Amino acid sequence: MAAPTTRKNTGRLSVREQTYRLLKKKILNGHFPPEERLVEESLAGLLGVSRTPVREALHKLELEGLVRQKGARGFCVPEKTAEEMSELFEIRAVLEGYALSCLCRTISGDDVRRLSECIARAERGVLENKLDLVFENNTEFHDLIYQLVGKKRPRLFNLIEDMRDYILRYRKNTLGTFRAAKRSILGHKKILLALDLKDPALCEQVMRAHISEAEADTACTLSAASSAEPQQTYNRGEQRRAVLPPKW
Amino acid sequence: MAAPTTRKNTGRLSVREQTYRLLKKKILNGHFPPEERLVEESLAGLLGVSRTPVREALHKLELEGLVRQKGARGFCVPEKTAEEMSELFEIRAVLEGYALSCLCRTISGDDVRRLSECIARAERGVLENKLDLVFENNTEFHDLIYQLVGKKRPRLFNLIEDMRDYILRYRKNTLGTFRAAKRSILGHKKILLALDLKDPALCEQVMRAHISEAEADTACTLSAASSAEPQQTYNRGEQRRAVLPPKW
DNA sequence: CACGCAGAGAATGTATCCAAAATATGCGGT
DNA sequence: ACCGCATATTTTGGATACATTCTCTGCGTG
Numbered sequence: 049m050a051a052p053t054t055r056k057n058t059g060r061l062s063v064r065e066q067t068y069r070l071l072k073k074k075i076l077n078g079h080f081p082p083e084e085r086l087v088e089e090s091l092a093g094l095l096g097v098s099r100t101p102v103r104e105a106l107h108k109l110e111l112e113g114l115v116r117q118k119g120a121r122g123f124c125v126p127e128k129t130a131e132e133m134s135e136l137f138e139i140r141a142v143l144e145g146y147a148l149s150c151l152c153r154t155i156s157g158d159d160v161r162r163l164s165e166c167i168a169r170a171e172r173g174v175l176e177n178k179l180d181l182v183f184e185n186n187t188e189f190h191d192l193i194y195q196l197v198g199k200k201r202p203r204l205f206n207l208i209e210d211m212r213d214y215i216l217r218y219r220k221n222t223l224g225t226f227r228a229a230k231r232s233i234l235g236h237k238k239i240l241l242a243l244d245l246k247d248p249a250l251c252e253q254v255m256r257a258h259i260s261e262a263e264a265d266t267a268c269t270l271s272a273a274s275s276a277e278p279q280q281t282y283n284r285g286e287q288r289r290a291v292l293p294p295k296w
Numbered sequence: 297m298a299a300p301t302t303r304k305n306t307g308r309l310s311v312r313e314q315t316y317r318l319l320k321k322k323i324l325n326g327h328f329p330p331e332e333r334l335v336e337e338s339l340a341g342l343l344g345v346s347r348t349p350v351r352e353a354l355h356k357l358e359l360e361g362l363v364r365q366k367g368a369r370g371f372c373v374p375e376k377t378a379e380e381m382s383e384l385f386e387i388r389a390v391l392e393g394y395a396l397s398c399l400c401r402t403i404s405g406d407d408v409r410r411l412s413e414c415i416a417r418a419e420r421g422v423l424e425n426k427l428d429l430v431f432e433n434n435t436e437f438h439d440l441i442y443q444l445v446g447k448k449r450p451r452l453f454n455l456i457e458d459m460r461d462y463i464l465r466y467r468k469n470t471l472g473t474f475r476a477a478k479r480s481i482l483g484h485k486k487i488l489l490a491l492d493l494k495d496p497a498l499c500e501q502v503m504r505a506h507i508s509e510a511e512a513d514t515a516c517t518l519s520a521a522s523s524a525e526p527q528q529t530y531n532r533g534e535q536r537r538a539v540l541p542p543k544w
Numbered sequence: 545c546a547c548g549c550a551g552a553g554a555a556t557g558t559a560t561c562c563a564a565a566a567t568a569t570g571c572g573g574t
Numbered sequence: 575a576c577c578g579c580a581t582a583t584t585t586t587g588g589a590t591a592c593a594t595t596c597t598c599t600g601c602g603t604g
Contacts, residue, residue: 063588064355087555098589103556104352107312108359113451121555121596135451139391146390203361203383207455310557336586346559351586369566369585 063097068105070095075114075125076216082127085118112210114217133218134263140211141259147197147204148239148255149248155196160244163192167236174230182229189236219266228265235261311345316353318343323362323373324464330375333366360458362465381466382511388459389507395445395452396487396503397496403444408492411440415484422478430477437484467514476513483509 061069071091074080092102106123109115115123126132166189173181198205235258242250309317319339322328340350354371357363363371374380414437421429446453483506490498 085555089555099556100588100590104355107352108356111356111359113454119596131448132451135449138394138449139452139455142390142394143387146386200379201383201386203380204387206361207387312557333585335584337584347586348558348560367566 064101064104067095067097067101068108071102071105072109072112072114072213075109076213078217080125082125083118084124085121086115086123086125088122112214114214128218133215133266136211136215136218137259137263137266140208140215141256141263143204143208143211144259145252145255147201147208148193148243148251150201150204151193151197152243152246152248152251154200155243159192159196160240163189163236163240163243166192167233167240170233170236174226174233179226179229182233186229186232186236193239215266225265231261231265232258312349312352315343315345315349316356319350319353320357320360320362320461323357324461326465328373330373331366332372333369334363334371334373336370360462362462376466381463381514384459384463384466385507385511385514388456388463389504389511391452391456391459392507393500393503395449395456396441396491396499398449398452399441399445400491400494400496400499402448403491407440407444408488411437411484411488411491414440415481415488418481418484422474422481427474427477430481434477434480434484441487463514473513479509479513480506 080086086106088099088102088106091106092099095102106115110117110123114125116126118124166185170182170185170189173179173183173185194205194208197208235254238254239251239258242254328334334354336347336350336354339354340347343350354363358365358371362373364374366372414433418430418433418437421427421431421433442453442456445456483502486502487499487506490502
């Protein structure tokens with residue numbers, strides 16, 4: 049019972065929600081070694097809360113497939129597998145491809161322009177050898193798209209967000225190589241073209257191809273990045289930070 | 297505290313799991329009027345459990361979008377909307393279309409034969425004017441397909457199952473009209489043909505069209521089927537029954 | 545030496561308890 | 575008579591306590 053009973057939640061979120069998000073983030077970041085038992089009480093102690101929010105979080109995460117029951121007792125983070133990674137990318141490709149095809153019917157010229165500006169800035173980043181600028185604008189490109197999709201199709205939007213989250217577990221949070229950066233920009237250009245042509249089928253095809261490329265650029269990380277870090281203590285303040293945005 | 301403290305779970309499932317499933321089933325069946333406050337203690341009393349499993353169930357259901365927070369206090373089942381129904385069908389069409397396209401690369405002649413037998417039996421049902429026979433075999437047709445998909449793609453399979461569940465809320469659990477039955481069988485024939493041709497693109501197209509038809513056949517129910525039933529008492533035994541299988 | 549059973553310990557499942565927050569209610573003032 | 579503030583009630587949030595079950599270990603026996 050590290051935390052006092054009476055506490056105005058650090059900001060505005062319930063302890064339950066904070067616990068859920070933090071645990072999810074930690075899992076996605078690979079802070080828990082796969083197959084290792086996640087003991088409610090230890091986690092509770094680690095987070096400075098009681099077992100109750102931890103349990104609720106674990107059960108919600110089970111629903112999402114981020115933890116699974118270990119035998120009859122307790123939970124653990126499942127092993128990373130190439131099959132699961134591949135499946136997640138596949139699903140994501142399908143969903144985002146469809147989302148783009150929906151978007152192309154309704155997108156405004158204004159939005160197209162903003163997207164193309166993102167691409168231009170990213171290209172400038174390549175020329176000036178600033179990979180972080182590329183990364184930043186690639187992210188903005190996608191955020192813009194999903195923002196537009198989310199307006200009319202909240203369910204689809206949520207599903208896509210979930211998939212992007214789950215993939216984080218398999219993916220380093222960087223743009224990777226210079227070559228990948230250029231390939232990504234080229235993909236974005238094709239996406240913009242398909243959007244501008246208002247061709248739904250082309251949109252699907254182009255987006256799927258783009259995500260397949262992303263998958264290929266990610267594949268290598270699986271064997272390299274082992275997950276264990278000593279899961280040391282962390283302060284409550286960190287809980288406020290959201291999961292880092294996805295990136296290509 | 298209706299239930300005694302010591303109880304071997306009616307069968308093998310935890311009370312938590314039973315509560316979650318039963319609540320979900322009741323929501324999908326429309327037993328709770330939309331926008332009506334779901335009070336934890338009332339539900340707990342209704343189910344003969346304590347508040348704890350009810351709370352966990354409600355929060356899991358929130359994650360799935362089956363309940364939402366009512367203001368700052370408590371949950372309610374969200375209103376049915378044509379937009380949501382449409383979106384659910386769309387997502388389902390996309391996912392199942394993709395699943396079928398995956399399946400067509402690996403399906404065995406044996407499985408194709410079994411599928412075609414389902415169709416044959418359903419057609420016999422039409423000729424003999426036995427709609428339940430049609431219904432039964434249509435269901436088996438789909439179950440067979442998803443069983444095959446689930447083997448290699450558990451995530452995709454779960455997603456599809458979820459979508460089918462969510463759609464139950466909008467759909468009467470019958471085959472509807474005679475005309476719809478015939479149309480459904482025709483759709484299945486096309487699906488089988490696409491599978492047999494091992495044409496992924498055709499598979500996607502055909503499955504999407506099939507589900508669109510299902511959506512069209514469902515659309516009318518929205519305004520007609522009001523959800524309220526007096527949510528009367530139910531015995532524990534009912535909890536063991538799974539959500540009714542989907543149907544076309 | 546190995547296998548199995550029994551008991552102890554540890555971790556989860558469930559219920560209850562206490563506190564906080566919001567809404568409803570009632571009283572008083574203008 | 576109406577509006578506003580204060581209080582009471584209801585309901586959720588979070589923690590703890592208790593019962594249950596699973597596992598691990600150690601001892602005894604074959």
